[in-house]
Amino acid sequence: MKDPDGIRQQVVTVLKQQFFIKWQQEGPARDHLVSRRTATFKAKPVNPDRWQETGWDWCFKSSWVQAQRRHEGEFLKDTQGPGVINLLVYDTAMIEDSNDSTVFGRRQCSSGDPMDIINAFGRQARRQNAEFVQHTGTQQSSEIQHAGQERLEGMLLDPRRPMADSQQTCDNRERRNLVVAWANSSFDEATSPCDLQTHLLLWQQAFAAVKYIADKGICHRDISFRNVRVESLNHVRVCDFDMAMVQNSEASGANDRTGTVAFMATSILGPERRKYRPVYDCESVFWLCTLELLCRIGVGQTRENLANMMGPGRSISVIRSSKQSIVQSLTRVNVKKKAVWLESYYNLAAPKDWSLLCCLAELAKEFHNQQYEIDYEGAEEFESTCFNRCIEIINQYVEH
Structure with missing residues (x-):
C-alpha cells in the first residue's frame, strides 16, 4: 500500500487497525515471522484517529510464543501511567491450520504434529537456490533476493535462527503483536550527553x-539500557514487558533467572532458586545507573569487571563476583574527598562525573548495608521502601 507521500510501504493489521511499517529496529533480517526472535519496526497509522500521532512515532512489535505466558500487552495495559511506554493496541493471532504461513514456503503438517522450522526453511531455500523474496516483504533488497551459496550457508547457520530441535505444534502457535509509542533513545545513549542535573533526574525517573x-x-x-528508554523531552519510559510477572505468582512462563544478566540482582545469580521480588527490580535499576556511568569512566580493575559482566561467554559465578567487586570499590569512595586511589578505577576528568560517582557510591553503600549479596537477609523494611530510599539518595545530589 502507498503512504500519503506516494511511497509503497508494508502494512500490518493489529486489532483491526492498519499500520505502515518500515525501518526495522531489531530482529533478524529475514521475514520476522520465521524466526523466534522478536522483531520491531517503526510504524504509523494508515488512518489515524484525531488524537493519534500521525508520523513515524509508533513501534510495531511482533513475536511468537516459546512458552505460554501472559501477553505483554496485558501487562502494559495494567501499568499505563508515569514512566511506562504508551500502549496503543495489541492482539493475538492464532495459527491453527496445516498451511502455516509463518513458515517460509508452505510446510505441510497434520494438526498436532511437530514442525521443525529451521529444516523447513533450509529445504525451501535450497530448492529455490536462495533466490527468494520473503512472503511478507519485510526484506526485499537485492542482497537477499539474489544471495549466492556462501550467503545462503551463512543464513542457515545464523545463531539467531531457532535451534534444530526447536519445535512447535501446528495447532498451538500464537503470534503476538502490539503497537506502542516510539521512545527514541536507550538509557545510556540519553544520559551520556546530559548536564549533571538532567543526568541525576533521569536516574531518579528510572x-x-x-x-x-x-x-x-x-x-x-x-531492566536494561534498551528496555528503559528516554523520549525527546528527557522523560524515561519503561518498555518490553515480555518477561514480566504478577508479584507472588508461581507460573509466569519464564525462568526465575531471566533478563539481561549484567543488570540482574546479584542474589539471583547464586545457586539457590529465588522467587522474584520487587527489590530485585530495584537493584536492577541500580545496575542500570552503575553500568551507564562506569562504562564511560571505568578504568583498570573496573574495566575488567565490566568486561566480565557484559562480555559473552562468562560464567554466572564470574559475573556475580564482578558485581560484588564493583560494589566493594564503590563503598570505599569517600564522597567528601577525592582520594588518589580513585584514579586506578575511574576516569574523573569530566566535572560532572565526580558528583555522579559520589551519588552512585551512596546507592552502593545502601544496597551493601542491606545484604544485597545474600538476598537481603534481615532487610524486610528496606524491601518495602527500597525505591523511595534510592530516590531520596539521588534527590540529595539533585538539590545540591
Missing part, C-alpha cells in the same frame, strides 16, 4: 518508573 510498576503488583524482570 527508579520512580519501576516503582510505579511494582506498586501495580508487577515485576518487570528485564
Whole structure:
C-alpha cells in the first residue's frame, strides 16, 4: 500500500487497525515471522484517529510464543501511567491450520504434529537456490533476493535462527503483536550527553518508573539500557514487558533467572532458586545507573569487571563476583574527598562525573548495608521502601 507521500510501504493489521511499517529496529533480517526472535519496526497509522500521532512515532512489535505466558500487552495495559511506554493496541493471532504461513514456503503438517522450522526453511531455500523474496516483504533488497551459496550457508547457520530441535505444534502457535509509542533513545545513549542535573533526574525517573510498576503488583524482570528508554523531552519510559510477572505468582512462563544478566540482582545469580521480588527490580535499576556511568569512566580493575559482566561467554559465578567487586570499590569512595586511589578505577576528568560517582557510591553503600549479596537477609523494611530510599539518595545530589 502507498503512504500519503506516494511511497509503497508494508502494512500490518493489529486489532483491526492498519499500520505502515518500515525501518526495522531489531530482529533478524529475514521475514520476522520465521524466526523466534522478536522483531520491531517503526510504524504509523494508515488512518489515524484525531488524537493519534500521525508520523513515524509508533513501534510495531511482533513475536511468537516459546512458552505460554501472559501477553505483554496485558501487562502494559495494567501499568499505563508515569514512566511506562504508551500502549496503543495489541492482539493475538492464532495459527491453527496445516498451511502455516509463518513458515517460509508452505510446510505441510497434520494438526498436532511437530514442525521443525529451521529444516523447513533450509529445504525451501535450497530448492529455490536462495533466490527468494520473503512472503511478507519485510526484506526485499537485492542482497537477499539474489544471495549466492556462501550467503545462503551463512543464513542457515545464523545463531539467531531457532535451534534444530526447536519445535512447535501446528495447532498451538500464537503470534503476538502490539503497537506502542516510539521512545527514541536507550538509557545510556540519553544520559551520556546530559548536564549533571538532567543526568541525576533521569536516574531518579528510572527508579520512580519501576516503582510505579511494582506498586501495580508487577515485576518487570528485564531492566536494561534498551528496555528503559528516554523520549525527546528527557522523560524515561519503561518498555518490553515480555518477561514480566504478577508479584507472588508461581507460573509466569519464564525462568526465575531471566533478563539481561549484567543488570540482574546479584542474589539471583547464586545457586539457590529465588522467587522474584520487587527489590530485585530495584537493584536492577541500580545496575542500570552503575553500568551507564562506569562504562564511560571505568578504568583498570573496573574495566575488567565490566568486561566480565557484559562480555559473552562468562560464567554466572564470574559475573556475580564482578558485581560484588564493583560494589566493594564503590563503598570505599569517600564522597567528601577525592582520594588518589580513585584514579586506578575511574576516569574523573569530566566535572560532572565526580558528583555522579559520589551519588552512585551512596546507592552502593545502601544496597551493601542491606545484604544485597545474600538476598537481603534481615532487610524486610528496606524491601518495602527500597525505591523511595534510592530516590531520596539521588534527590540529595539533585538539590545540591
